[in-house]
Amino acid sequence: xxxxGDRSRPAPAAAPKDIEWRLPRHARSVGRARTLLREQATxxxxxxxxxxxxxxxxxxxxxNAYRHAKVSPGREIWARCAxxxxxxxxxxxxxxxxxxxxxxxxxxxxxxxxxxxxxxxADDWGATPQEHGIGKTVWFEVRLS
Numbered sequence: 168x169x170x171x172g173d174r175s176r177p178a179p180a181a182a183p184k185d186i187e188w189r190l191p192r193h194a195r196s197v198g199r200a201r202t203l204l205r206e207q208a209t210x211x212x213x214x215x216x217x218x219x220x221x222x223x224x225x226x227x228x229x230x231n232a233y234r235h236a237k238v239s240p241g242r243e244i245w246a247r248c249a250x251x252x253x254x255x256x257x258x259x260x261x262x263x264x265x266x267x268x269x270x271x272x273x274x275x276x277x278x279x280x281x282x283x284x285x286x287x288x289a290d291d292w293g294a295t296p297q298e299h300g301i302g303k304t305v306w307f308e309v310r311l312s
Contacts (some may be wrong), residue, residue, distance in 0.1 A: 184211070185249040190229075192242050192261070197229040200246050204257070211250050213311065220288050220309050221248075221255050227281035228259040228305050237264035254290065259305040266294045266303055 188203050190196035201222050206266045208218040225246065232254040238261065269282040285292050289307035296303050 176244060177240060179209055184251075187245060187247040189243045189245050192236065192238070192240075192244050194233060196244060197226055197233060200229045201226050202256075204246075206250055207248060208255070211255075213250065213255055217309055217311055221307075224285050224289055224292075224309070225257050225259070225306050228257070228307070231267060231281055231305070232259050232261040232263075232292060235265075235267070236261040237265075238262040248287055253312070254308045254310045255277070256306065256308040258304050260297070260302055260304040262302040264296060264303060266296065267305055 182220060183205070186207055188200065190199060204222050204225050205218060208221065213221075225248075229246065242262040245258075247258040247260075248298075249256045253303060267282055285307055288309070290310050292302055292305075293309035294305040
């Protein structure tokens with residue numbers, strides 16, 4: 168119990184290990200999500216190589232949500248990131264009910280490699296329809312070591 172005149176302050180709470188961003192469904196939101204994740208990873212002291220992988224994969228999922236989610240204007244894309252003892256997890260939720268399917272892009276294709284990149288670099292990933300409401304969530308996880 169503080170004594171009268173004691174100016175000491177309680178220790179600040181630890182930084183949250185779970186954070187969510189709601190971004191407009193717009194091309195600029197992809198870069199904004201990358202910046203937000205990079206800043207959060209720095210505050211959590213996530214290793215640089217893990218951060219760069221997570222930022223790249225988040226960029227792919229955000230780009231897919233922006234480009235391919237055929238939904239009415241004004242819908243948001245939600246990005247969520249959580250740090251566990253041994254991994255970082257990222258979820259991207261949009262209002263489209265269509266689950267993503269990896270494509271076999273030919274060498275001449277300029278697009279279509281995003282999910283293949285996610286599958287190759289993430290330790291695990293997947294997509295699930297929203298249990299209540301509309302939309303889906305695409306997620307991945309990357310181990311810290």
